[in-house]
Amino acid sequence: MAKLDLDSLDLAALLCSRVCHDVISPVGAIVNGLEVMEDESDPGMKDFALDLIRKSARQASARLQFARIAFGAAGSAGAAIDTGDAEQVAKGFFHDDKTRLVWNAERQLLPKNRVKLLLNLLVMAAQGIPRGGEIEVTITGDESASTFLIAATGKNARIPPHAQALLDGEPENDSVDAHGIQFYYAGLVARASGMAVSLDLEGDTFRLRAESE
Template identity: 60%
Template sequence: MADAADIAALDLAALLASRVCHDIISPVGAITNGLEVLEEETGEEMRSFAMDLIKKSARQASAKLQFARLAFGAAGSAGAEIDLGDAEAVTRNFMSGEKANIEWTAVRVLMPKNKVKLLLNLVLIATHAIPRGGTIRVTVEGAPTAPTFRLACTGTNARIPPNVDQILDGRLPEQAPDAHMIQPIYAGLLARAAAMRATVAKEGDDVVFTAVPQDIVG
C-alpha cells in the first residue's frame, strides 16, 4: 500500500488544481449561459431569469473561490496565522450553495494556518459523508496552538466516503490518486504538517471527523 507522502509535488499540485476547477466550472458555466440568454432574448421574463441566474452563479463562484483561497492557498508566509472568524465566514458562504447546512461553534482566535486549512478541508470531505444533505456541526475546542476539531455529520444514509479513513491516515489505495481522492490525501498531509491526527468514524447514525494534536494520541 502506497504512502501519501510519496506523491510527487507536481502530481499533488495538478490534482488540487483539478479539484478547485471542478468546483468552479458549474457556476462559471451558468454565468456564461445567462449572458447568452441576455444576448439572444428580448422577452422581459427570460431576461429577468437570466439576470437572476447570473447574480446567483456569480455569488456561488465568488464563495467557492474565497473558500479555496483559504483552504488551498498559501495564506501568508510560513508560520502565518489565520483568523478563525474569517474561516467561519468563508465556510458559511461556501456552504450556502451546498446541500448540507453548517453549524459552527468556535471562539474567534488567530490559529496557525495549516490547522485552519485542515479544518476547512475536513469540511469539504464532510459534505461527501452526507451527499443527500443534512447538517455538519463543527466544534473547535482547546488552545489555538493545540486545538481539537470535531465535525459531526447528520443526514440520510450518512456514510464514511470510500477509503477516507485509511487515506487520512496516510495510506493510499492501490489505484492511482485522482481528483476525488486528493481531498483526504491533502487533509492528511495538512494534519501531519500541523502535528495533528485526523480520523473518521461512525457514531450511531452520524459520521464524525476529528482532528487532535499528535501528543494526545501518543
C-alpha cells in the same frame, strides 16, 4: 505500510482539478445566463437570466474565497489565520438549500495549517452526506493545542471509500486519483500541523475528529 510520497507535480495537478470542479459549475451558469441575455427579447427571461448570473457569481466568488484558504497560500509562511475568517468563507461555501452549517467556536487565531485542515475536513464531511443535511463544527483548545470535531448528519450518511487510508497517506494500490485527493491532501496538512484525524460513523452521523498530537 510506507506512506505514499506523491510527486509534487501530480499533487498540484490534482488539487487544481479539485478547485476547478467546484468553480466550473457556477461559472458555466454565468455564461449560460449571458447567452440568454443576448438572445432573448422577453423581459421575463432576461430577469430570470440576470438572477441566475447574480446567484452564480456569488457562488463562484464564495468557492474561490474558500479555496484560497483551504488549498492556497493565504497569509505568509508560518502565519496565523482568524477562525472568524474561516467561518465566513465556510458559510459562503455551504450557502445553499442542501447543507446547513452550524459553527460552535469562539473567534481566535490559529496556525495557518490547522485552519487549512479544518476547512478541508468540512469538504470531507460534505462528501459523507451526499444528500445534504447539517454539518456542526466545534473547536476547542487554543494556539498551542486544538481539537476539531465535525459532525455531518444526513440521510444515508457514510464514510467515503478508503477515506482513512487516504488520510493516513497509505492509499490502496499506492495511487491517488481526483476522487481521493481531498482526503490525501488533508492528511498531508494534518501531519504538517501536528494533528491526527480519525473518522467514525454512527447512524446517520459521520464524525471527523482532529486533535493535536
